[in-house]
Each structure stands twice: as C-alpha cells, then as structure tokens.
Amino acid sequence: MPCILHIDMDAFFAAVELLRHPELRGEPVVVGGRGVPFERGVVSTASYEARRFGVHSGMPLRTAFRLCPFCHFLPVDAPVYLKISEHIKALLQTYSPTVEEGGIDEAFLDLSEVADPVGIARIIKERIREETGLTASVGIGPNKLLAKMASDLEKPDGLVALPGEDIERRIWPLPVRRLWGVGPRTEAHLKSMGVKTIGELAGIPPAVLVVEFKPSRGHYLHRAAHGIDDTPLTAQRVPKSLGHQATFQRDTGDPEAIEAELNALTEGLVMRLHNMRLLARSVSVRLRYADFESHTHALHLPEPTDDFAVLFEAARKDLHRFNRERARKVRLVGVRFGDLHPA
Ligand code: TTP
Ligand code: MG
Secondary structure: OOOEEEEOOHHHHHHHHHOOOHHHOOOOOEEEEOOOOOOOEEOOOOHHHHHOOOOOOOOOOHHHHHHHHOOOOOOHHHHHHHHHHHHHHHHHOOOOEEEOOOOEEEEEEOOOOOOEEEEEEEHHHHHHHHHHHEEEEEEEEOOOHHHHHHHOOOOOEEEEOOHHHHHHHHOOOOOOOOOOOOOOOHHHHHHHHOOOOOHHOOOOOHHHHHHHOOHHHHHHHHHHHHOOOOOOOOOOOOOOOEEEEEEEEEEEEEEEHHHHHHHHHHHHHHHHHHOEEEEEEEEEEEEEOOOOOEEEEEEEEEEEOHHHHHHHHHHHHHOOOOOOHHHEEEEEEEEEEEEEEOO
16 A cells, blocks of 8 residues: 655745744744845745735735735745755655655655554654754655645644545545645636535536546546545656757857767767656757857657657757758757656
C-alpha cells in the first residue's frame, strides 16, 4: 500500500522573520516586496494573525495596508528563506530515499516502506522545530493528492493521516477551492454550475464535467474529488528547459559554420540530457544577428527523446527556417531543449 507524506511549513516567510523579530510574535505580520505598504509590490505571505483581516499571498501591499493598517510590513529576504529551506530539505532526505521537492517550503516523501509513518511524521516535525525553530504541517495519505490536502487540514502545526475512507467526512464538506488544482477560474465555473463543495463536485457525472471543462481537466476534477491520484513522486525536479549558446568570434553568414556550431551545442546538450536522465520533446534554435536582433524557431517532436540524431535533425530544420534571412550576418547561435520529461 503506497504511503505518501506531504510537509508544508506554516506561514513560511513570516515565520522565518519572526525568528529574528521575536517582539512581533502574536502580531499581524505581512512579508512582501520591500516591506513598504504604499510602494508597488504584493504580499508574499502573511502571519495567521494578519490573515484574520483578510490579508493573503498575492494581494497588493496597498490593499493589505487598507485591510490592516496596523500590520507590521517586512521586506522579502529570499536568501535567508532559501538557506532554511535547503536545511529542511536535507533533513527530509534522511527519512526517505524518494523526496520530491514542491515549492520552497514543501515536499513529498514516499513512506510506503515505513512501518510507522505517523511516528516518522512526529519525529520530522520535532527535528524541524529543534533545528530551525519553525513549525510545519504534515499530511499522510495513500497518494500525493490526499497527503497534500491532509497537510492543509489542521494548519498550523498539524499532523493529519487521511486514509481513503475518510474523504467523505473530511474532504467532501470543504469548498471546491480547497481541492488541489482548483483555482479561482475553475471555482467560478463550478459555482455557475451550482457546485460549491468538493462533495457536490464528486456527485457530478464525469460525462458532464468533460463537457463543461476540457476532457483532461474534467477527468482530473472527477478523480480528484474522489481522492484518486496515481501520479508518482519524481525525486528529481525536472527543469523546464536546457539551453546553451555560443557567440562567434566574428559575425558570420556562412551556413556551414553555423551548422557546425549547432552540432557542437546539440552534442553538449544531449550529454546533459543523458546525465540528468531526461528526454526532450521540443528543440528551438535562436540566432542573434549582427545588429543584435534575435529570432527563434522551434519544432515539436512526435515523442520525447534523448537521441542525438533526432534532436540534431530537429535543430537543423529549425535553422533552415531562417533561410529567408540568410543574407544577414549572425553573431550568436543558441539551442534549447524544452518540454522535458524524466527518462
Ligand atoms: P505557502 O506554503 O503557500 O504559504 P505559507 O507557508 O506562507 O503559509 P501556509 O501556512 O498556509 O502554508 O507558500 C510558502 C511561501 O512561499 C510563503 O511563505 C511565501 C511564498 N509565496 C509567495 O512568495 N507568493 C505566493 O503567492 C505564495 C502562495 C507563496
Ligand atoms: Mg507553507
């Protein structure tokens, strides 16, 4: 039986700031931008005290100030949060061979082989508290979806095990917005259909959802509302793309010279693909001309690959699409592999 643990730090940026401003503990605290509420910028996060006034992530600082003029506004100090994040991620690695990093303050652990996942969860929370002074919320479930939703149920400092049979009681009464993957647009669409809770969504026939939304989205919503999710943990974060570029010593209009450089760049990138055990499904080539104007052509492959011959052929096809502009001299050529997948 699979067992997944999801961990998410509580009010992360704000909690870190409170470590160095203990006098603000218990006060409403907003972290965002340069910490100046009448400047441009948005709220990164707010302490739970500030959230009571309606302040939330993504809101303009000015709006937060209007809602909560006596909130304490602090600037974002990303390097400090990253350092603590790395410390926590390293700690998590010691409890499972498979750790998937979510955002800066969250991760999934595969605990399928562990006898007492709840015991491990307690130990992890305790160690994080000891080593960083911060609290985390943990969810445990049979898949990523339920683990993620469980960690959110009793924030802050929560620890919730959510077996499949508890979905009806604990998940279905929640508003659809709390379902993983449902944003404001889906929420509004569902509302227009008269669907407010996850339980109501679970009761809609999938055939209806498929018509209302795109088919894949409709299926996702149906399955998610029933707590079904079979996406595996990816231990390694897959980058969005891999690219490399080279500037010619002297601007050139020689197609052979450009193609030779393209060959070398593609070779280097294929090596990186192999090392990272990734496959690419799109190849784009960028030329920068002597006057610094740049153009890009991209090509999508029928399936992801790490085969040099296929990828180089795609890059050459991209290059040939520049032919109309052949008269212009080229200063730089770049190749980028996109749409990456784990091999
Ligand atoms: P979250 O885990 O979404 O939020 P949180 O940790 O502040 O609060 P919660 O207790 O509800 O988990 O995001 C983690 C950090 O990422 C958050 O502290 C700040 C940052 N962040 C942004 O900078 N912008 C955003 O829009 C969001 C959602 C988060
Ligand atoms: Mg968090």
